[in-house]
Amino acid sequence: MPKISLPIVVTPTRVELGLRCYRRHVLADVLQRARYFSPSLEFGSVVHAGAAAWWKNADVDGDVARPRAVHATTQEWNKRFEQNPSVSQKDLSLDLAVAMIESYTKNADMRGPFALESGDWQFVTVEDRLLIPLVGGYKLSFQTDRVVYNKTNAHLVIVDSKTAARLDKKWERQWETSLQMKLYKAGAAKAYDFEVDQVDVVVEGILKDIPSDVRYVPCPDWSEAVLQEAVGQAIHIAKRDEALITDSESGLPRDLRYIEEDAVNKTALNYQSCYEYGVECAFRRLCTAEPDERVAILNAEYFEIPEADSGY
Numbered sequence: 331m332p333k334i335s336l337p338i339v340v341t342p343t344r345v346e347l348g349l350r351c352y353r354r355h356v357l358a359d360v361l362q363r364a365r366y367f368s369p370s371l372e373f374g375s376v377v378h379a380g381a382a383a384w385w386k387n388a389d390v391d392g393d394v395a396r397p398r399a400v401h402a403t404t405q406e407w408n409k410r411f412e413q414n415p416s417v418s419q420k421d422l423s424l425d426l427a428v429a430m431i432e433s434y435t436k437n438a439d440m441r442g443p444f445a446l447e448s449g450d451w452q453f454v455t456v457e458d459r460l461l462i463p464l465v466g467g468y469k470l471s472f473q474t475d476r477v478v479y480n481k482t483n484a485h486l487v488i489v490d491s492k493t494a495a496r497l498d499k500k501w502e503r504q505w506e507t508s509l510q511m512k513l514y515k516a517g518a519a520k521a522y523d524f525e526v527d528q529v530d531v532v533v534e535g536i537l538k539d540i541p542s543d544v545r546y547v548p549c550p551d552w553s554e555a556v557l558q559e560a561v562g563q564a565i566h567i568a569k570r571d572e573a574l575i576t577d578s579e580s581g582l583p584r585d586l587r588y589i590e591e592d593a594v595n596k597t598a599l600n601y602q603s604c605y606e607y608g609v610e611c612a613f614r615r616l617c618t619a620e621p622d623e624r625v626a627i628l629n630a631e632y633f634e635i636p637e638a639d640s641g642y
Contacts, residue, residue: 332361332634334575334583338568339461339469342510348567349509350606353599357613360571361593363632365612367417372410373427374493377536378457378475379406380431381438381491385456385476388440396435403431426540430493433542440478442489442532443546449482454522462517464561468568470517475534477518484527488518491534497545505533511549512560587625594624 333339340348341359348355357363380403387395407424411417439445440453454477462470475491490511494501505511515531530548537543574592577584594616604611615631616624 332586332589333359334586334589336572336576336583337467337469338572338575339471340564340568340571341471342513342564345513345564345567346509348570349563351600351603351611352567352570353593353597353617354603354611354613355567356571356574356593356597357616357628357632358635360575361590361628362635363628364635365615365632367410367414369418369420369422372417373422373538376403376406376410376427377430377434377493378491379403380427381434381475381536382457384431384435384438385440385453388453392435396432399431399435400428403427426538429540430536430538430542434536434544437544438534439546440476441480442478442487442534443548444480444485444487444530447480447483447485449480449485451478451480453477454479454486460517460521462520464565464568466565466568468565468572470513470561470564472514472517474514474518479524479526484525486518486522486526486529488514488529488531489534490514490531491536493536493538495538497535497537497543501535502545502547505547505549508533508549509560509563512552512557513564515549515552516557516561590625590628594628595621 344355344359347359380399383402384395384399387398404424407427411419411422411424441447441451455474456476457473458477459471459473462472464470474488476489478487478489479485480487511531511533515529518531519526519529530551533547533549535543535545535547537545574597575583575589599617601617604614604617612632616627619627
């Protein structure tokens, strides 16, 4: 369902999209519209489900936990691919997902790259959604794949898992400037009420291949100024969303039909973002249509993203 409600809630990935192309952000994230399901994103959710099941059963023997992880992977595959034939499988398969998870259960470490750090390590959360207040009455929402804590050293580690076709140096370098990871660090530092002396954000790369592999990339120790810059960008997108959906006189959300009209005709767009990663943006169809035809096309050719997949 469209996110036409107040106060405005943003997520790190939606802020990133809003900064790249605001129109695409409004159509995909606020109005919750899509023209097709992304096989790569759906497959990533399958692998995430298996990884989450593994860590949620971390207190039992591996011979018990591993089948549970494989079962969770299979269930998610059936939900996203078998029960939804409109999703193209391309080079993806359940066998690939299961092989990746079986490899993951043997090679992943709860502590990421801090396996040699001694102390009392414990899980804080697995796939928990946090809601952090921002200046202006807005909120930042994000889901962590897992958070672990070294009680001895007051060391909090946020691990974010990413499936990738390559785990090379180019893939590693992208996280140095990742707005998503900066917002994770800025938000997580405020989310817990126990003692924290050090916060680290780690990207856990899971190779999309057989044999698979796991690689850990610790993000930089960003300064407070850099983290506040990221928070400021989140607030910037939240303000734009608020201006779009709020009636200036009543302060209440506007009627959906007026928001749709403004979304397809009055939002800023980035023509350099139409073919990111070599794939045509799903909303280019709207941007190349005549303005007076766009609302009709939006409602005829685009479907609403199911609530369970909306990211909040």
